[in-house]
Amino acid sequence: MRTANLSLVAYLSLCDMYNIPARLSNLDFHALIDPADSTSQLLLGHFMTLQILMQTVVAFTWSDHDTSSPPTIFIAWLTAINGSLDSTMKAYFAWPMAMLQMWQNALTTCGSSKSDHMGIGFEMSMF
Amino acid sequence: MLALAASHLNATSSESLSSAALSHRVQAVSRLNASLSRPAATQAEADARFAAFLALTFQSSYMEDGLMEFMTMIRGCTLVSEQNTVDRHHDSAFEPFSEQKHLVMMMERINAAHVTDAEPALLDEAMASLRALTALCQMEVHSEYLNVMIGVVTLCYQAPAAGKQHFYIACAPLTLVL
Numbered sequence: 050m051r052t053a054n055l056s057l058v059a060y061l062s063l064c065d066m067y068n069i070p071a072r073l074s075n076l077d078f079h080a081l082i083d084p085a086d087s088t089s090q091l092l093l094g095h096f097m098t099l100q101i102l103m104q105t106v107v108a109f110t111w112s113d114h115d116t117s118s119p120p121t122i123f124i125a126w127l128t129a130i131n132g133s134l135d136s137t138m139k140a141y142f143a144w145p146m147a148m149l150q151m152w153q154n155a156l157t158t159c160g161s162s163k164s165d166h167m168g169i170g171f172e173m174s175m176f
Numbered sequence: 177m178l179a180l181a182a183s184h185l186n187a188t189s190s191e192s193l194s195s196a197a198l199s200h201r202v203q204a205v206s207r208l209n210a211s212l213s214r215p216a217a218t219q220a221e222a223d224a225r226f227a228a229f230l231a232l233t234f235q236s237s238y239m240e241d242g243l244m245e246f247m248t249m250i251r252g253c254t255l256v257s258e259q260n261t262v263d264r265h266h267d268s269a270f271e272p273f274s275e276q277k278h279l280v281m282m283m284e285r286i287n288a289a290h291v292t293d294a295e296p297a298l299l300d301e302a303m304a305s306l307r308a309l310t311a312l313c314q315m316e317v318h319s320e321y322l323n324v325m326i327g328v329v330t331l332c333y334q335a336p337a338a339g340k341q342h343f344y345i346a347c348a349p350l351t352l353v354l
Contacts (some may be wrong), residue, residue: 063328091309095305122238122242150218
């Protein structure tokens with residue numbers, strides 16, 4: 050039977066994705082973030098969703114605060130991407146939206162939807 | 177710093193400071209761009225540039241329409257950090273961001289991390305959704321970005337005990353630019 054564990058190396062590999070934009074040429078980078086390109090938007094949306102998936106189960110303990118958590122700004126960004134997609138492309142965004150819903154439900158249950166964690170986590174953006 | 181502070185206050189209080197935040201941001205980006213036209217004269221100046229990119233990156237993560245800005249600033253952080261040569265200047269205020277120091281710091285945090293199992297179904301859904309995008313990727317950059325994400329999910333399918341071992345093995349090839 051296959052086991053599923055969010056290994057730390059997988060988490061770190063995700064963190065390393067923050068270095069990818071700097072490795073790209075200007076042309077490729079702008080293609081990747083092109084708001085008019087639905088494939089680009091789908092990819093960026095999946096990247097954020099992977100971070101939600103992994104960061105909700107890998108909790109780093111910090112010296113000055115409890116744990117890291119996904120930035121709630123992702124809610125706005127993922128919702129905006131979904132709104133920009135036509136009906137055909139929305140089918141490719143079903144998983145991110147389902148994960149987003151799950152995460153929002155968890156935030157509501159925990160009562161932690163305050164915007165203290167709205168900004169991106171330092172540990173993610175600077176890795 | 178003013179731009180970041182205004183955005184943070186706008187997000188965490190009842191004050192409406194989005195206009196002020198944007199105004200400060202425009203000024204900061206303009207002056208930062210102007211400074212980048214020549215090499216930093218001192219380490220302090222290089223540090224100031226890097227700090228400005230960090231502040232603008234964090235600010236973009238408080239902006240509801242800031243995804244593209246965020247990605248752009250992340251790129252700027254990495255590129256400027258390479259120019260800042262933080263790995264070679266020990267008097268940099270950002271020396272803890274150097275590859276070696278950062279790796280040590282992350283090791284400590286990894287050892288203190290609490291990792292819980294994920295439902296296999298969650299990973300299966302992630303993988304299926306990513307693989308479905310393959311047919312849409314007509315550009316090489318799209319395919320490469322997608323393949324990295326597929327690789328991340330693939331790494332998630334590990335025996336629990338192998339987690340830390342894989343981390344130590346995989347640390348070397350990981351590119352820790354900052």
